[in-house]
Amino acid sequence: MTDAIQRPRRKNPVLRTRQPTLPPGARSRAALGLTAAAAEGRFALQTCADCGAVQYPPREACHRCLSRTLPWRVQPAGGELLSRTTLAHSNDLFFRERLPWRLGLIRLDCGPSVVAHLHGDCGEAGSRVRVNARLDRAGQAALVALPHEDTPNMTDDVQLREFTCDPKYRKVLVTDGKTALGQAIVRALIEAGADVVWAGHAEPWKRLPGFDTVEKHPQVTLIPLDLTDARSVREICAEIGGRVDIVVNNAEVHRNHGIADRPGTDAARAEMDVNYFGFLRLAQELGPAMRGRGADGQSSAVAWVNVLSIYALANFPPHGTFSASKAAALSLSQCLRAEMRPAGIRVINIFPGPIDDEWNQLMPPPKLAPAALARAIVGALRDGVEDVYPGDVAQEWLARWRDNPKALEREVAAP
Amino acid sequence: MTTNVPGSDVANRSVLELLVGALASGEIRVVDLTQTLSPDFPQISLPPEMGQCWPFRIEEVSRYDARGPGWYWNNFSCGEHTGTHFDAPIHWISGRDLPHNATDTIPAEHFIGPACVIDCSEQAARDADFLLTAEFLRAWETRHGRIPPRAWVLMRTDWSKRWAGERDAVAYQNYDETGQHTPGPDTGAVRFMIEERDVLGFGTEAIGTDAGQGFHLRPPYPCHYFMHGAGRYGLQCLTNLDALPPTGAVVMAAPLKIREGSGSPLRVLALVPGKVR
Numbered sequence: 001m002t003d004a005i006q007r008p009r010r011k012n013p014v015l016r017t018r019q020p021t022l023p024p025g026a027r028s029r030a031a032l033g034l035t036a037a038a039a040e041g042r043f044a045l046q047t048c049a050d051c052g053a054v055q056y057p058p059r060e061a062c063h064r065c066l067s068r069t070l071p072w073r074v075q076p077a078g079g080e081l082l083s084r085t086t087l088a089h090s091n092d093l094f095f096r097e098r099l100p101w102r103l104g105l106i107r108l109d110c111g112p113s114v115v116a117h118l119h120g121d122c123g124e125a126g127s128r129v130r131v132n133a134r135l136d137r138a139g140q141a142a143l144v145a146l147p148h149e150d151t152p153n154m155t156d157d158v159q160l161r162e163f164t165c166d167p168k169y170r171k172v173l174v175t176d177g178k179t180a181l182g183q184a185i186v187r188a189l190i191e192a193g194a195d196v197v198w199a200g201h202a203e204p205w206k207r208l209p210g211f212d213t214v215e216k217h218p219q220v221t222l223i224p225l226d227l228t229d230a231r232s233v234r235e236i237c238a239e240i241g242g243r244v245d246i247v248v249n250n251a252e253v254h255r256n257h258g259i260a261d262r263p264g265t266d267a268a269r270a271e272m273d274v275n276y277f278g279f280l281r282l283a284q285e286l287g288p289a290m291r292g293r294g295a296d297g298q299s300s301a302v303a304w305v306n307v308l309s310i311y312a313l314a315n316f317p318p319h320g321t322f323s324a325s326k327a328a329a330l331s332l333s334q335c336l337r338a339e340m341r342p343a344g345i346r347v348i349n350i351f352p353g354p355i356d357d358e359w360n361q362l363m364p365p366p367k368l369a370p371a372a373l374a375r376a377i378v379g380a381l382r383d384g385v386e387d388v389y390p391g392d393v394a395q396e397w398l399a400r401w402r403d404n405p406k407a408l409e410r411e412v413a414a415p
Numbered sequence: 416m417t418t419n420v421p422g423s424d425v426a427n428r429s430v431l432e433l434l435v436g437a438l439a440s441g442e443i444r445v446v447d448l449t450q451t452l453s454p455d456f457p458q459i460s461l462p463p464e465m466g467q468c469w470p471f472r473i474e475e476v477s478r479y480d481a482r483g484p485g486w487y488w489n490n491f492s493c494g495e496h497t498g499t500h501f502d503a504p505i506h507w508i509s510g511r512d513l514p515h516n517a518t519d520t521i522p523a524e525h526f527i528g529p530a531c532v533i534d535c536s537e538q539a540a541r542d543a544d545f546l547l548t549a550e551f552l553r554a555w556e557t558r559h560g561r562i563p564p565r566a567w568v569l570m571r572t573d574w575s576k577r578w579a580g581e582r583d584a585v586a587y588q589n590y591d592e593t594g595q596h597t598p599g600p601d602t603g604a605v606r607f608m609i610e611e612r613d614v615l616g617f618g619t620e621a622i623g624t625d626a627g628q629g630f631h632l633r634p635p636y637p638c639h640y641f642m643h644g645a646g647r648y649g650l651q652c653l654t655n656l657d658a659l660p661p662t663g664a665v666v667m668a669a670p671l672k673i674r675e676g677s678g679s680p681l682r683v684l685a686l687v688p689g690k691v692r
Contacts, residue, residue: 203458203460203584204584204585205457205460205584205585205587205588205589205590206460206590207590224455226454228470228472229454229455229470229472230454230472230473230474230475231454231473232454232455255464264466266466266467267466270467
């Protein structure tokens with residue numbers, strides 16, 4: 001079994017901080033299908049539409065019948081470990097710094113034999129294992145073999161942690177700790193073992209119900225972070241930027257307006273100022289410090305989580321300006337992802353449907369409970385996924401949007 | 416002022432000369448009644464579904480860097496009612512149809528006037544919801560003389576010290592579940608000042624010329640309702656009122672000349688008697 005990780009010792013300040021390196025990141029366009037599925041936590045392989053053969057590695061034509069119709073299909077995770085080896089040497093900078101490194105040859109139940117990164121609890125050749133595609137530090141899918149059944153402390157496996165962003169013993173900034181969602185996120189992170197949670201506390205004279213219980217946690221430090229205030233963002237980031245391992249950017253303004261029902265731009269501007277410009281200000285101030293700590297030991301800087309909205313994909317006219325601000329934030333997150341990737345820092349986007357809060361009061365159920373959304377965020381960090389669509393509404397919107405975005409546009413515009 | 420300008424008023428010139436001399440000698444001192452405009456200064460907050468006054472925000476344009484190699488400057492944004500600010504009559508529904516009711520049309524001579532400073536600091540320290548009454552004003556007049564026409568009445572509460580010292584936004588706003596608790600005038604005091612003393616306007620140290628609980632007075636927000644309805648002005652978020660004498664100060668409070676502006680942040684200065692020569 002895996003040894004539980006311990007709270008890391010304090011950093012030796014006379015030693016140079018190790019700079020981030022990445023595993024090989026080049027992929028063919030076909031191979032990016034594996035990444036696309038892994039980004040959402042799915043293990044998919046190409047399956048020949050003509051003969052049914054499952055393909056690995058990804059390719060342009062079926063290895064059996066040369067058909068070019070190879071749709072991606074979710075595959076069962078099971079397989080048999082045929083052999084295992086431990087690398088003691090590598091010329092690749094990333095693996096060289098992380099030796100020894102275990103690899104296994106696995107025959108998947110769905111057909112192909114694959115080489116996968118091997119969890120330490122996988123046993124000897126002949127053992128049953130589970131194989132999934134996980135995003136590596138380069139943001140690309142790689143196959144990871146896990147033991148057939150969960151083992152104690154298995155998420156603490158040092159190799160597996162190179163694929164995840166587990167908050168255990170990490171220091172987390174939650175940009176708004178005041179709202180019901182913010183409070184739920186803070187609590188979920190503490191339960192997940194976060195060492196420190198900085199909870200943003202803008203406009204401190206506004207006390208929201210339940211906040212007293214949040215600030216009492218010994219792990220929690222309140223900070224007067226206001227994403228609309230460039231100076232506040234700069235000061236906070238200067239103060240804690242060198243220690244933040246995970247950002248959960250959940251600060252948002254949400255009003256219930258389209259274009260015609262509210263004169264002027266003040267509400268839309270307030271949404272944009274937090275949801276888009278606030279995100280930009282924070283990324284400008286905090287991004288460089290985090291990028292410098294992408295390989296800073298066990299508790300390195302590792303992830304940036306944005307709480308977006310499913311309306312970022314397609315405008316929901318009754319909340320039209322909010323949707324637009326989240327679409328802008330989605331676009332910016334893709335820029336941030338590109339800029340954070342060289343440091344191996346994952347940008348995770350959460351696309352919830354209506355959250356059960358006052359700004360969705362008039363939305364019919366089902367609505368996503370703040371605690372459920374907080375669990376989804378922690379789950380995304382632990383699993384190392386990149387895009388999460390938590391809850392039934394988000395899943396349904398996603399399916400409709402993927403099937404036919406124009407149809408969804410018409411459907412949500414119906415009176 | 417030494418050249419003999421043909422047609423100039425000799426008497427006026429000599430008064431101004433005296434003023435300049437007194438300022439230079441310290442016989443007249445300038446007291447700044449203005450809070451610094453900064454992003455963290457507490458902002459008036461309405462229920463969140465309503466339109467909001469922007470807080471003060473400032474972002475660099477350049478600072479001797481690639482964005483502008485030799486110079487430093489900022490862009491800022493704020494509402495008309497941010498920081499230490501002036502309320503024009505057009506701010507309130509009761510003053511909407513008055514002539515010269517906006518920041519660009521108010522006669523410029525209204526921006527300079529004498530000030531009567533009503534010390535309510537002990538009362539406000541005991542009771543955050545302290546309401547200034549007409550009786551209180553009359554009692555003040557027995558000690559300091561009648562409030563002259565066209566004077567500012569400034570309500571000193573030392574409320575500004577909640578921000579000026581500890582920068583304690585929570586104490587300055589002083590919210591609880593029933594809203595804000597800050598001192599202000601009651602309806603009778605407002606009507607007395609307008610109808611019986613013909614004041615220029617009313618100024619306070621907290622956010623708003625009305626008390627924090629002014630919504631529950633009759634009418635709601637009586638100072639806004641009656642002062643602006645009578646074409647009078649408001650000043651709020653003032654500071655350093657404890658450095659003013661009860662009478663004898665002259666306040667200069669000129670808002671920005673915003674077209675049809677309902678108010679504006681401004682620098683409020685008071686001239687006060689200094690050392691005697």
